[in-house]
Amino acid sequence: MPQPSSLTKGERTRQTIIDAAHTLIVEQGYAGTSMRQISERAGLALGGIYNHFPNKEAIFVEVIISKHPFHQVLPLLQAAPGDTVEEFVRNAAKRMIAELGRRPDFIKLIFVELVEFEGRDLPRMFQVIFPQVLPLVQRFQSHEGELRPIDPFILFRAFLGLFISYYMTELLLAGIPAALKPENSFDSFVEIFLHGVIAAKDN
Amino acid sequence: MPQPSSLTKGERTRQTIIDAAHTLIVEQGYAGTSMRQISERAGLALGGIYNHFPNKEAIFVEVIISKHPFHQVLPLLQAAPGDTVEEFVRNAAKRMIAELGRRPDFIKLIFVELVEFEGRDLPRMFQVIFPQVLPLVQRFQSHEGELRPIDPFILFRAFLGLFISYYMTELLLAGIPAALKPENSFDSFVEIFLHGVIAAKDN
DNA sequence: TGAAAAAAAACGAACGTTCGTTACTATTGT
DNA sequence: ACAATAGTAACGAACGTTCGTTTTTTTTCA
Numbered sequence: 486m487p488q489p490s491s492l493t494k495g496e497r498t499r500q501t502i503i504d505a506a507h508t509l510i511v512e513q514g515y516a517g518t519s520m521r522q523i524s525e526r527a528g529l530a531l532g533g534i535y536n537h538f539p540n541k542e543a544i545f546v547e548v549i550i551s552k553h554p555f556h557q558v559l560p561l562l563q564a565a566p567g568d569t570v571e572e573f574v575r576n577a578a579k580r581m582i583a584e585l586g587r588r589p590d591f592i593k594l595i596f597v598e599l600v601e602f603e604g605r606d607l608p609r610m611f612q613v614i615f616p617q618v619l620p621l622v623q624r625f626q627s628h629e630g631e632l633r634p635i636d637p638f639i640l641f642r643a644f645l646g647l648f649i650s651y652y653m654t655e656l657l658l659a660g661i662p663a664a665l666k667p668e669n670s671f672d673s674f675v676e677i678f679l680h681g682v683i684a685a686k687d688n
Numbered sequence: 689m690p691q692p693s694s695l696t697k698g699e700r701t702r703q704t705i706i707d708a709a710h711t712l713i714v715e716q717g718y719a720g721t722s723m724r725q726i727s728e729r730a731g732l733a734l735g736g737i738y739n740h741f742p743n744k745e746a747i748f749v750e751v752i753i754s755k756h757p758f759h760q761v762l763p764l765l766q767a768a769p770g771d772t773v774e775e776f777v778r779n780a781a782k783r784m785i786a787e788l789g790r791r792p793d794f795i796k797l798i799f800v801e802l803v804e805f806e807g808r809d810l811p812r813m814f815q816v817i818f819p820q821v822l823p824l825v826q827r828f829q830s831h832e833g834e835l836r837p838i839d840p841f842i843l844f845r846a847f848l849g850l851f852i853s854y855y856m857t858e859l860l861l862a863g864i865p866a867a868l869k870p871e872n873s874f875d876s877f878v879e880i881f882l883h884g885v886i887a888a889k890d891n
Numbered sequence: 892t893g894a895a896a897a898a899a900a901a902c903g904a905a906c907g908t909t910c911g912t913t914a915c916t917a918t919t920g921t
Numbered sequence: 922a923c924a925a926t927a928g929t930a931a932c933g934a935a936c937g938t939t940c941g942t943t944t945t946t947t948t949t950c951a
Contacts, residue, residue: 494920514717515720516716516719516720517804519911520911532912532930533926537926541911593802597803599796599799600799633880636873642854645857646849646850646852646854649849651845651849654849670845673842681879696899696947697899701900722935722936724935724937735939736903739900739901893951895948895950896949898947899944899946899947903943906939906940907937909935909937910933910935911932912931912932913931915930917928918925918928919924919927920924921923921924921925
């Protein structure tokens, strides 16, 4: 019975494999995940996988490319509303952290990439991701007058680093006594970044 | 009679194993490193390792505890000179990035920890590391008057995040066309952080 | 001190298991 | 129909670990 789907069966199975591999690689890393685990989670026989991918590494290259956090986060950031740079930064940061919170495995995929694919596919990843970053940099550039004279690409790096590390430490602190964790960390991070980049008002 | 000043043979071998495992785990991750690789690099027969460690995981727990970057970085930061907060931040950041540059494997060990030991030994790690962080937070606290009213622990998180991510992106950008990389990134990062945290001078 | 006894450490083969991959056959989708 | 997709079984290699044994280091006691 042909399902009312524009996708062919093979394409759907291929996506199932990618999804299964994705959740496994996030939980266990690349070397820690076996083809048998993938086939099991995908509801497929071991041999069947090789109709869709030539080998294990090809699966994970596809996982990292298609599931890369930047695909979801960057457009979200770029579309953040805000006429002033302050509004823009606040909204962009809020969006990013909300998205990271919704998908906690985003960050871990980057780590797996760094740990197990460094020097192999990392340059390729960046060729895919980097062009998407540029429009966001321009978004900073458009507020040039309101900002300190800092290279907009550095602005972007600082922005990303600050809020990714906010999210990371927030994760780490999950196992720490709550008494030590201050409230409103998020707002403080926004404050630090805003004051760090906004030009002093001369009036 | 055991010499109190010199290490016993077993202790020396144990350290050799830890060192070998450390370099391998940084290069390949935990699951990607085999006991045979460790034994080979340590110049030891495969079976000999088990005179010093009960199993593979015990080795890596020891690696992560004894080689954790914070052991080296935190004291360095705490001892950073500077009477004003500006001098302190600048020197501390400089020291940290210099140390990270000298030992590029520091960061990767944290990634391996996060990817492959998450939820297992991470709480224990933090029990070891966290007490070392507190004196550094106090270092920020001592400059309270010069700073915006931000929780000092958040200050510390922002500081670490900003400069670790400076270092990370600097690494990533190694594969990117040099034309896109602005000069003096480091100083810009320091500027952003300083302006972000220093109270506005009222004069 | 120095030989004997004990303990620790190193060895290398072998264990059972799991790994990624392949070959081949059966089934399915279009 | 026939290509695409699924399943089954098997391959050799590598995995972590254990084994009995030998070698080296440390301790004991004259």
